[in-house]
Amino acid sequence: MLRALRLVLCGRDAARLEKVVQELTASSTGSQKQTYTPSTVIFDLADTDTVDRAAEEILKCYGQVDVLINNAGISYRGNILDTHISVHRDVMETNYFGPIALTQALLPSMIRRRSGHIVVISSVQGKIAIPYRSSYAASKHATQAYFDCLRAEIDRHGIAVTVISPGYIRTNLSVNAVTGDGSKYGVLDKNTAMGRDPSDVAQAVLKAVRQRSKDVVLAGPLPYLAIYLRTLWPALFFKLMSSRARKEQKPKDE
Numbered sequence: 001m002l003r004a005l006r007l008v009l010c011g012r013d014a015a016r017l018e019k020v021v022q023e024l025t026a027s028s029t030g031s032q033k034q035t036y037t038p039s040t041v042i043f044d045l046a047d048t049d050t051v052d053r054a055a056e057e058i059l060k061c062y063g064q065v066d067v068l069i070n071n072a073g074i075s076y077r078g079n080i081l082d083t084h085i086s087v088h089r090d091v092m093e094t095n096y097f098g099p100i101a102l103t104q105a106l107l108p109s110m111i112r113r114r115s116g117h118i119v120v121i122s123s124v125q126g127k128i129a130i131p132y133r134s135s136y137a138a139s140k141h142a143t144q145a146y147f148d149c150l151r152a153e154i155d156r157h158g159i160a161v162t163v164i165s166p167g168y169i170r171t172n173l174s175v176n177a178v179t180g181d182g183s184k185y186g187v188l189d190k191n192t193a194m195g196r197d198p199s200d201v202a203q204a205v206l207k208a209v210r211q212r213s214k215d216v217v218l219a220g221p222l223p224y225l226a227i228y229l230r231t232l233w234p235a236l237f238f239k240l241m242s243s244r245a246r247k248e249q250k251p252k253d254e
């Protein structure tokens with residue numbers, strides 16, 4: 001039996017979301033799957049005061065949320081000595097407080113239905129911390145911890161939690177990253193440009209949802225090794241990270 005897909009796309013840029021709606025509508029024309037025209041809800045995830053209202057709007061679209069995918073995020077480039085505390089707060093608002101506020105606002109309706117699936121796109125940097133990424137790695141470690149706690153707490157209500165930890169993906173993440181003074185980094189890093197195709201990552205996320213996986217690392221052998229090293233041989237991992245920090249040292253560090 002064909003199941004109709006009902007999407008609610010959320011973001012802070014109405015025009016950009018509208019473009020996605022048009023692309024999805026055009027790509028589903030003539031396909032086998034029956035797809036509703038996606039709905040949109042516009043809000044800034046970093047403004048946690050607006051998240052409750054956004055959650056109400058999301059629920060009004062189709063009356064329920066089966067799968068919540070927390071994907072929005074922002075990265076950071078900088079050394080800690082030059083980073084204003086407000087930058088750490090801003091990154092935490094988008095990457096941590098926003099997703100947890102939205103999740104908590106939608107949870108009661110899932111618990112009432114004893115059904116639902118919460119997905120969060122974390123990062124390999126939710127499992128290991130690398131130099132010059134302090135705010136970002138901290139926000140992703142916090143994300144990992146919160147959603148691991150949540151999984152344990154809501155399992156008995158029949159709700160699944162999936163944490164996805166990708167390595168580099170070919171997107172605008174590095175271009176949109178903030179620096180220590182809050183300005184935009186604006187550079188497409190080589191690692192990002194050579195990262196995985198976003199649609200491959202999206203397919204892997206859908207597979208994880210279908211399999212109700214709890215924790216998925218989508219990365220190559222080196223990040224995997226680094227994750228194991230951090231647990232099994234932390235002294236070596238810390239040494240490698242110090243050496244990496246020295247090599248990447250920016251003039252302002254000196």
Ligand SMILES: NC(=O)C1=CN([C@@H]2O[C@H](COP(=O)(O)OP(=O)(O)OC[C@H]3O[C@@H](n4cnc5c(N)ncnc54)[C@H](OP(=O)(O)O)[C@@H]3O)[C@@H](O)[C@H]2O)C=CC1
Nearest residue numbers: 013044045046071072073123166167168169171172173176
């Ligand atoms: N690219 C990579 O190498 C990796 C990415 N990830 C994670 O993947 C997720 C998606 O990032 P990616 O697509 O790569 O990066 P992009 O910068 O290309 O996209 C980030 C998305 O997040 C949205 N966003 C950012 N801040 C807010 C906000 N305050 N409110 C609403 N939406 C917001 C952006 O919307 P807008 O267009 O309005 O700015 C944009 O759609 C992030 O959580 C990131 O940490 C994880 C590992 C690797």
Ligand SMILES: CCCCCCCCCCCCCCCC(=O)OCC(=O)COP(=O)(O)O
Nearest residue numbers: 075076123124125166167168174222223225226
């Ligand atoms: C003797 C054994 C040697 C083993 C060497 C292990 C050490 C190798 C370090 C590998 C570090 C991998 C970092 C991967 C980072 C990553 O994939 O991050 C994903 C992102 O979220 C990207 O965000 P960014 O803003 O940093 O582009």
